[in-house]
Amino acid sequence: CGKTSIAQTPVVRRQHQISENTRHAIDKSLIEDRTMRSIADQYNVSTNFVSRRILALGKQTMPAYDGLPKTLCIDEFRSTSNQMSFITIDGQKHDIITILPGRQTNEIKQFFLNHYSLKNREQVTQVVMDLNAQYQTFIRYLFPNAKLIVDNFHLVQMTLRALNQTRVQLxxxxxxxxxxxxxxxxxxxxxxxxxxxxxxxxxxxxxxxxxxx
Structure with missing residues (x-):
């Protein structure tokens, strides 16, 4: 008939040779403190493929710098190599605004000052955070119209800790x-x-x- 066809399967993308399960496993390995070479050797792929996955994931999670939501939620979390990193999300949509590798005051301030104008930062009316006094100083500077709101989780956590301390002392x-x-x-x-x-x-x-x- 003069035509050719290629078998299709959800296991592998069209005109690709690496399975979807392998792609997902590589993506999960990228959060670990490892070299691209070790990941490539584990899953029998090239280092260039691992590099392309990093670039592709970076484009998917690239934050948009065209504006800020009215409610920001900020916190810190333990990332690779037991390092504490900084995260900001949209309080309404729960979308990630940014993830910074460190949590130093100057690093956070420079990010918002370099990527958002004062007009954008004035649109933020609420910032939800924990009781970290370090954050309170630069949050008022970066977002002059925002009210600081303590996350309910941290209030409950403090109450529980105080109750347990009192119980043990008694x-x-x-x-x-x-x-x-x-x-x-x-x-x-x-x-x-x-x-x-x-x-x-x-x-x-x-x-x-x-x-x-």
Missing amino acids: MKKYHPNTPEYRVLKSYWRLYLMNYEALEKSQPQWFSHLRNRL
Whole structure:
């Protein structure tokens, strides 16, 4: 008939030889602190292919510098080599605005000053963050119209930490063989439960107290 055809499969892209699973595995390996050569050797591909994957992923995650959302969420996270990095996302759409390899004040300030005009930065009305005092100083400078909002997660985390510290301090005042010590040590989950979720009528067996209460 004078025509040719090529078999199609979701395992490999058209006119490609490397499977999709291999591509995904290489993409996951790129977050590790490794050389391109070691990744290429592991998956039996060339170093140039790994380099092309880095460039392709970079284009997909390239941030747009044409404006900023009204609500910014900022935080830090542990990235490669146990290094602390800085991340900013859109508070409404949850899209990543940028990820910086470091969290130093000067590095963060220079990024926003170099990529966004004062008019763009004045559009930000809310910045959600933790209680890091380092961030508060330059956030007010970069976004003069923004209100600082403490993330609920960090408030709950601080309350939980304070409650546990108080419980441990009180527990140490009793001898380990006393019921008071065992109640404070073994049943700490009860102190974190909603009052409505606690059992108020049916007796329960408490093994550490060897009693039904």
